[in-house]
Amino acid sequence: MSLNIDSLKVSLKTSRGKIFPVDEISFAVNPGKLVALVGESGCGKTVSALSILRLIPPTVAQIESGHVLWKGKDIASMTALELCSLRGREIGMIFQEPMSALNPVMKIGRQIDENLKVHFPQMSVTDRRRRVVEWLAKVGISDPDSRYENFPHQLSGGMRQRVMIAMAMVCEPELLIADEPTTSLDVSLQAQIMVLLAELQKSMGLGVLLITHDLGMVRQVADEVVVMYAGKVVERASTTDLFNSPLHPYTRKLAGSLPRLYLEKGATIPALEGIDGTVPDFLSLTGGCRFAGRCSLRKPECELSEPVLEQKTLYHEVSCFEVPRVG
Numbered sequence: 001m002s003l004n005i006d007s008l009k010v011s012l013k014t015s016r017g018k019i020f021p022v023d024e025i026s027f028a029v030n031p032g033k034l035v036a037l038v039g040e041s042g043c044g045k046t047v048s049a050l051s052i053l054r055l056i057p058p059t060v061a062q063i064e065s066g067h068v069l070w071k072g073k074d075i076a077s078m079t080a081l082e083l084c085s086l087r088g089r090e091i092g093m094i095f096q097e098p099m100s101a102l103n104p105v106m107k108i109g110r111q112i113d114e115n116l117k118v119h120f121p122q123m124s125v126t127d128r129r130r131r132v133v134e135w136l137a138k139v140g141i142s143d144p145d146s147r148y149e150n151f152p153h154q155l156s157g158g159m160r161q162r163v164m165i166a167m168a169m170v171c172e173p174e175l176l177i178a179d180e181p182t183t184s185l186d187v188s189l190q191a192q193i194m195v196l197l198a199e200l201q202k203s204m205g206l207g208v209l210l211i212t213h214d215l216g217m218v219r220q221v222a223d224e225v226v227v228m229y230a231g232k233v234v235e236r237a238s239t240t241d242l243f244n245s246p247l248h249p250y251t252r253k254l255a256g257s258l259p260r261l262y263l264e265k266g267a268t269i270p271a272l273e274g275i276d277g278t279v280p281d282f283l284s285l286t287g288g289c290r291f292a293g294r295c296s297l298r299k300p301e302c303e304l305s306e307p308v309l310e311q312k313t314l315y316h317e318v319s320c321f322e323v324p325r326v327g
Contacts, residue, residue, distance in 0.1 A: 002028050002029060002030040002031065002207065003028060003029040003052070003069070003070055003091075003175055003207065003209070004028045004067070004068075004069040004070075005025060005026055005027050005028065005048075005052070005066070005067075005068055005069075006026050006066055006068075006069065007024045007025075007026055007065065007066035007067070008022055008024065008025050008048070008051065008063065008065075008066035008067070008068060009022060009023055009024050009063070009064040009065045009066050010022035010048075010051045010061055010062070010063055010064065011061065011062050011064050012047070012056075012060060012061050013059075013060055013061075014283075016283055017283060019282035019283055020064070020231055020282060021044040021047045021231050021282060022044050022047050022048050022051060022231055023044075023231040023232050024065070024066060024232070025044075025048060025066075025226075025228070025231075025232065025233045026066075026233065026309075027233065027236060029175060029207045029208070030207060031174065031205050031206070032201070032205045032206070032207065033207055033208070033223045033224065034197075034198070034201055034207075034208040034210060034221055034222050034223050034224075035208070035209050035210070035222065035223065035224045035225075035226060036210045036211075036212060036218040036221075036222035036224070036225045036226065036239075037049070037209060037210070037211050037212075037226045037228060038212055038214075038215060038218055038225060038226070038227055038228065038254070039213065039227060039228040039229055039254075040213060040229075040275075040279055041213065041279075042230075042278075042279040043228045043229050043230060043231070043279055044228055044230070044231040045179075045211045045212075045213075045228055046096065046179055046180075046211060047061070048228070049093070049177050049179050049209065049211050050179075051063065051068070052068050052075065052091075052209075053075070053083070053086070053087055053091060053093060053177070054075060054076070054078075054083060055087075055093075070086070070090070070091070071090075084118070085119070088115045088118065088119060088168075088171055088173070089119040089171045089173060090173050090174055090175065091173055091174070091175045091176075091177065092167075092168035092169055092171070092173040092175070092176045092177070093168055093176070093177040093178075093179070094161075094164050094165055094168050094176065094177070094178040094179060094181045095164065095179055096179045096183055097183065097184070098152070098157070098160035098161050098163065098164045099152060101164060102152040102160060102163065102164070103152070104151065104152055104153060105151070106151070107148065107149055107150060107151055108147065108148065108150055108151070108152060108155070108163050109129070109132050109133075109136075109147075109148030109149060109150075111163075111167060112132045112135065112136075112163070112166055112167045112170050113128050113129065113132050115167060115171055116128045116131060116132070116170060116171065119171050120171070129148070132148060132166070132170060133145055133148060135166040135169060135170045136148065136162075136163070136166050138166070138169075138200075139162040139166045139169075139196060140162055140192070140196060141159060141163070147159075157184060157185055157189070158185055158189040158192065161181060161185060161189075162193070162196070164181075165181070165193075165196065165197070165200075169200065172204070173206075174206070174207065175206070175207040175208070175209070176197075176200075176201075176206055176207070176208045176209070177208075177209045177211070178197060178208060178209070178210050178211065179211040180211055181193055181197065181210070181212075182194065182212075182214070182217070190214075190217065194217055194220070194221055197210075197221070198221050210222065215255060215257075218239065219239060219243055222239045223238065223239060224236070224237070224239060225238075225239050225242045227242075227248065227250065227251050227254070229250050229279070229290060229291055230279055230280055230282070230285070230290035230291070231282065231290070232290060232306075232319065233319070234248045234250055234251070234291065234309075234318065234319050234320070235247060235248040235250075235316075235317065235318045235319070236309070236317045236318075237315060237316040237317065237318075238315050238316075241313070241315055241316050242316075243255065245316075247312060247316065247318040247320065247323045248291075248318045248319070248320050248323065249291065249295045249296070249297050249320065249322070250275075250291050250294075250295075253273060253275045254275075256273030257273055257274065257275070275294055276294055277293060277294040280293065286303075287304075287305070287306060288302055288303040288304055288305060288306060289302040289303070289305075289306055289307055289320075289321070290306070297322045299321065299322070301321055302321060306319075307319040307320055307321050
């Protein structure tokens with residue numbers, strides 16, 4: 001079953017007023033596909049991910065409009081009991097920082113076991129432990145029987161992240177949301193974690209929503225890329241189309257910031273590009289294009305009205321006045 005996000009708009013209450021870090025975004029995650037949601041910090045990626053499972057307290061966040069459809073039912077209208085059955089069982093989630101997400105005074109085996117206890121109450125203690133140990137082994141943790149008894153502080157950062165993956169996958173969900181799963185890991189561990197997620201995706205026909213700012217990683221693993229800026233989706237395309245022909249000025253800047261690993265013989269190493277400025281404060285948005293203040297291609301109309309996401313080619317959508325329709 002696919003996850004369909006349709007014109008989702010989410011508000012957050014702040015001390016300075018209400019903001020909209022997720023503003024009418026739309027995309028889908030189909031079985032067996034990995035969709036990457038990318039953008040700088042502060043663009044609304046994590047709020048989008050948490051809103052899918054309604055993990056932000058309603059006293060802080062509200063779904064103002066739009067739909068989050070799973071198996072034809074809107075998650076926004078689910079009861080607390082329905083949400084409990086959904087979270088961890090049908091949709092799993094890997095959170096950003098494993099040291100914060102894991103309970104420091106509880107053994108990791110017991111923390112993973114809690115998910116099974118909730119969703120498979122008929123399963124015996126012995127069978128639950130066997131399942132947990134199997135998943136610790138599947139995610140690449142050596143001597144899983146012994147590690148079952150470890151506390152989080154006894155594990156390295158990479159092992160804690162693997163525990164988070166085991167926790168998310170132990171009930172064998174149909175969709176996995178991975179929010180910056182390689183944050184704070186060194187480059188070699190990042191590669192190992194992404195290879196592991198890609199293997200699980202292919203072997204289980206798993207749908208994966210990957211939240212990240214690492215375009216280099218995305219290029220290697222994603223089937224589709226959704227580029228987000230200041231709460232809006234500004235570009236959406238297959239990975240091949242997006243990297244071969246990025247259309248939005250923001251996406252081009254992101255792509256230009258990637259180091260080139262392979263060059264033709266005799267070619268000059270290109271300088272890395274930067275993006276001047278920062279993501280705008282949501283309370284300071286004036287109604288024009290949200291990237292206009294940092295865009296070298298801006299025109300007067302960009303300051304006056306906000307472009308909408310339009311299909312420019314068969315599998316490529318972008319919101320920019322400067323990008324003509326192709327074909």
